[in-house]
Amino acid sequence: MAAIQDIHQSQRAFFDSGATRSLSFRKSALKKLKKSLKRHEKDILTALHADLRKAPVEAFASEIGLLYDEIDHTLNNLRQWMRPQPVSSPLMHYPSSSTVYREPKGLTLLIGPWNYPFQLVVNPLIGAVAAGNCAIVKPSELAPATEAVVAKVIEDAFAPEHVATVTGDGATVVPAIMAHRFDHVFFTGSIPVGRKILEMAAPHLTPVTLELGGKSPCVVDARADIKTAAKRIVWGKCWNAGQTCIAPDYVLADKKIMPELLEHMRDAVTQFYGDDPAKSGDYPRIINERQFDRLSGYLGEGNVFYGGQTNRADKYIAPTILTDIQPGAKVMQEEIFGPILPVIPYNDTAEAVKIITSNPYPLSLYIFTKNARTAQTFIDKVAFGGGCINNTLVHFTNLEIPFGGIGPSGMGRYHGRFSFDEFSHIKGVMKTGTWLDVPVKYPPFGNKLKVLKMMQK
Known part of the structure; x- marks a missing residue:
């Protein structure tokens, strides 16, 4: 592998040559990427199974299929995204016209995580290439086969x-x-590492996109479809064995329906993975022993309603539902990032909002309710990156809406047009004709203040 300095210098020279700027070059590069994905699809699936024991269906859906969609969507819209955008100009600067241009930023660095070690480093690459940039990609070494x-x-x-x-x-x-x-x-990963990335970027005044995480809550109110809510929560929590930055981190259940919800959640785990999920080919494993040990430490911080079985040699932790959480428990202070799900009762919407807002802003929020007013209350009163009503995770798949955090859960957003804009410098230019030169702006000013105020009305 070439030295980092050599790569950096060659990419700077290549970008400065203007080679990446044309629509044809960008589209050709994206098409080549898609063909490479196709050629190596089996290798990608094999690597993801080796690193995380991901089943082919889950691996394809979460790590490869999303990329095909992203590339196709970008190819279909890139010409339009690249077009200069005319906007209006102030009357006092007549005769002027204004235009917004989107141009490549230059050299980009994309740092990927271990939980979705292929998709979460290639996805932002699509936006970087579409916007006309060069890129250095750093995949996670903790998923070596995928790296x-x-x-x-x-x-x-x-x-x-x-x-x-x-x-x-x-x-x-x-x-x-x-x-x-x-x-x-562009960095995807944990909050502590995100802080270090920001610190390293600061001396160069380099803009940074941070896709982090946090404790994403899931609220189930008394008017929800309880059985469907249980299935979708368990699906979202057990996808990748809970090692998902937008996984439901804990459930707030209206106390009137909590017993029913717990029963349906237990049934959902059995329906998805059988009586012993360890024997299911569809249930992934924890990435390494370090994460296994961290997660195992949460199991004693409440009553295990369901699950709790572990096997360190196999890096296996069963889908686990915790109730009666101890006050001040770590499981409610730290992002879980695993298949352990605390379920906490609440009395009314105001109490649920208070519990959520006592924690830092989450990356995602999930609300299960049939009442539109209840849903809107959470949307209006809780700051969060994005989320779903009556579902989990799936907002990540919609290329028409932005994905990203807020505050401690991240900064910046991507997917679809938002990726293109994130990796573009958005430049405004005003052009003024010379056939008329309105003298109001020039000294001496005299009584021009009155004229200026009239023009602004």
Whole structure:
């Protein structure tokens, strides 16, 4: 692998040449990426099974299919997104016309996580390439099989002066990369590491997109379809064994329906994974022993209503439902990021809102209710990145809405047009004709204040 400095210099020269700017170049690069994904699809699925024991259906749906959709959507709309956008101009500067241009930022750095180790590093790459940038991609070393296939796919699709992969221990490699100046850094991962990324970007005044996480709540009120809510919550929590930044982190259940909800949730786990999820080919594993040990520590912080079985050698933790959570328990202070789900009763909507807002702003919020006013109350009173009503996770798949956090759960947003804009410098230009030169702006000003106020009305 070439030295980081060599990659950085070659990409800077390539970008400065203007080669990445044309519509034809960008579309061609995206088509090559899609062809590379197709060629290596089996390798990607094999790697994801090796790293996380992901079943082929789950791996394809969450790591590959989303990328095909993203590329196709971008190819269909890129010409329109790149067009200069005329906007109105102030009357006092007549005769003027104004235009908004979107141009590439330049060199970008994309740092991926281990939980969706393929999709969450290639997805932002689609936006970076569509916007006309060069990119260095750093996949997570904690998913080594996927790290290798990411490098293979990128090498097959791109020239290294356009897009290159850098691998290795993130704690060593990322600071070495960020010692160089980039025009945009995109990071997906934990809040503590996100802070370090922001600190490393600060000396260069590099803009950063942070896709982080936090404790995403799920509210089930008394008027919800309880059985459907239970299935969708369990599905969202057990997808990737809960190792999802937008997984339901805890459930707030109206105390009147909590016993019924718990029973349906237990039934949903059995329906999805059988009586022993450890034997199911559809249930993933924890990424490593370190995360296993962290998660196992939560199991004693409440009563295990269902699940609780573990096998460290297999990195297996059963889908687990906790009730009667201890006051001040770590499981309610830290993002769980695993298949353990606390369920907490509440008395009314105001109490549920108070519980949620006592924590930092979450990345996602899920509300199960048939009452539109109740849903709107949570939308209006809770700050969160994005979410669903009567569902979980699926807002991530809609390319027409932005995905991103707020405050501690992240900054910046992407998917579809939002990815293109995130990786573009949005530049405004006003052009003024010379056939008329209104003298009101020039000294001496005299009594021009009255004229100026009239023009502003």
